[in-house]
Structures are given as C-alpha cells and as structure tokens.
Amino acid sequence: MEPAVATEAIVEARGITRDYPSGGGVVHALRGIDLNIKPGEFVALRGRSGSGKTTLLNILIGLDSPTSGSISILGKDLLQMSETERARLRRESIGMMFQNAHLFPSLTALENVEIPLRLSRLPSAQRNKQAIEALEKVGLGKRAKHRGMELSGGEQQRVALARALVHLPRFIVADEPTGNLDSLTGRDITFLLRDIAHQSNIGLLIATHDPLVFNTADRLVLIQDGLLTEGTLKNRDDTGWHK
Numbered sequence: 086m087e088p089a090v091a092t093e094a095i096v097e098a099r100g101i102t103r104d105y106p107s108g109g110g111v112v113h114a115l116r117g118i119d120l121n122i123k124p125g126e127f128v129a130l131r132g133r134s135g136s137g138k139t140t141l142l143n144i145l146i147g148l149d150s151p152t153s154g155s156i157s158i159l160g161k162d163l164l165q166m167s168e169t170e171r172a173r174l175r176r177e178s179i180g181m182m183f184q185n186a187h188l189f190p191s192l193t194a195l196e197n198v199e200i201p202l203r204l205s206r207l208p209s210a211q212r213n214k215q216a217i218e219a220l221e222k223v224g225l226g227k228r229a230k231h232r233g234m235e236l237s238g239g240e241q242q243r244v245a246l247a248r249a250l251v252h253l254p255r256f257i258v259a260d261e262p263t264g265n266l267d268s269l270t271g272r273d274i275t276f277l278l279r280d281i282a283h284q285s286n287i288g289l290l291i292a293t294h295d296p297l298v299f300n301t302a303d304r305l306v307l308i309q310d311g312l313l314t315e316g317t318l319k320n321r322d323d324t325g326w327h328k
C-alpha cells in the first residue's frame with residue numbers, strides 16, 4: 086500500500102488533448118496541455134476566442150473528458166472516477182464562476198448562495214450559517230435579504246462568488262468572471278478572488294481576456310492553437326496589485 090502523502094498540487098494535468106468531430110473532419114481543440122496549480126495559487130489563462138479555454142476548464146473539473154492525457158485533482162485520478170464521483174467532487178471541492186452570475190432573480194442573495202448546500206445533508210441552520218459567512222467574505226453581509234433582481238451587476242457577481250465559496254472549495258474555476266463588469270467593479274471582483282485564494286489556500290484558475298485579471302495573477306499561461314506556454318507578467322505597481 087502506498088503511504089498517505091498529502092499531494093502538493095490541487096491540479097496536475099498532463100498531455101491533455103481534446104478532439105471534436107466537426108463537419109466530417111476533426112478539430113484539435115487541445116493538443117497536449119500540461120498544467121499544475123498549487124494551493125493558494127492564482128493562475129490566469131489567456132487566449133483568443135476559440136483557443137480552447139472553455140474546453141480546458143470543463144475538462145479540468147470533469148464536465149468533459151479529454152481524448153487523451155491524465156488529470157489528478159486533490160490527489161485523485163479524475164479520469165478514473167464515475168460520473169457520480171465527479172459530481173460529488175464538484176459539489177464538495179470545486180467552486181465555479183461564469184461571465185453571468187446566473188442568480189435566481191426572485192430569490193434573495195442568501196437563498197441563492199445556499200443552493201449548492203441544498204444537495205448536501207446539512208441541517209438548514211448550518212446551511213444558513215455557511216451562506217451568511219460566504220456573503221460576509223464577499224462584503225455582502227448586509228445585502229443577504231435583497232433579491233437577485235435588486236442587486237447591481239457587481240453585487241450579483243459577488244453573490245455568485247459567495248455561492249462558489251459556500252461549500253469551502255479547494256479549487257475555483259472561473260470563465261471570464263469580469264467579462265460583463267465595468268473596469269472598477271471587475272477590479273474589485275478580481276482582487277477579492279485573489280485575496281480569498283491566497284488566504285484560504287484555494288487553487289484559482291481564471292480564463293480571461295481582461296488585462297487586469299492576468300496582471301493580478303500569480304502566474305499567466307497562454308493558450309494558442311490548443312497549446313500552453315507560460316506568459317510574462319507585467320511589472321506590478323504599488324497600488325496593491327499582486328502581493
């Protein structure tokens with residue numbers, strides 16, 4: 086039996102390829118991707134439209150399967166898991182954010198944040214407590230009773246972040262989370278994500294076109310024609326960017 090060694094990486098992906106059949110031919114969306122993300126590390130994934138960002142994110146969280154390659158998440162082999170096990174991994178250990186907040190407009194912020202916990206067996210008082218704590222982490226403790234439709238775009242995205250955090254994930258994946266926000270609000274959300282990842286030792290992967298996001302990240306990776314290269318981060322200023 087192997088010794089119980091805590092794995093360093095949150096995610097270790099090796100040689101990931103993904104081919105899609107298309108019009109009688111094949112699209113090679115990913116052509117051999119290696120990517121490691123450590124606890125507390127914020128990695129930005131930059132690439133043009135169609136370069137394979139969403140495909141890669143979906144594969145890393147088990148929503149899609151690669152054509153070849155291997156993926157270890159939190160020390161477990163993702164590709165050996167059943168559909169049910171992958172769903173459980175997402176429910177317990179992964180938080181997701183998208184360009185749109187996807188809130189239920191007539192539910193309160195608190196009810197929206199509680200949704201992922203409804204699938205767990207937690208008693209309702211515990212669910213409520215965790216949801217309030219998650220809203221407080223994103224600075225919206227006082228908006229808990231406001232309905233989704235009563236919140237600004239930036240507040241809605243904060244609620245989406247609280248919903249991604251409520252089950253205390255180890256890995257957060259976000260696809261263009263600032264894409265619909267003005268630059269100041271986008272900056273708030275980016276800094277909040279970065280700070281939460283650093284403080285709570287969460288691995289954070291954000292796919293983005295937003296220069297502010299990739300200049301705030303700990304590491305930038307570029308995806309082009311289905312291949313990854315390390316990017317160069319710009320010099321940081323002294324206004325709190327980066328660490």
Ligand SMILES: Nc1ncnc2c1ncn2[C@@H]1O[C@H](COP(=O)(O)OP(=O)(O)OP(=O)(O)O)[C@@H](O)[C@H]1O
Binds near residue numbers: 105106112132140
């Ligand atoms: N289900 C699918 N069937 C066929 N081709 C697909 C499918 N999904 C994605 N592709 C192709 O794979 C490539 C990568 O797409 P992907 O959506 O991952 O890009 P992206 O970088 O996320 O783009 P964007 O920034 O526009 O969201 C594209 O050429 C796309 O057309």
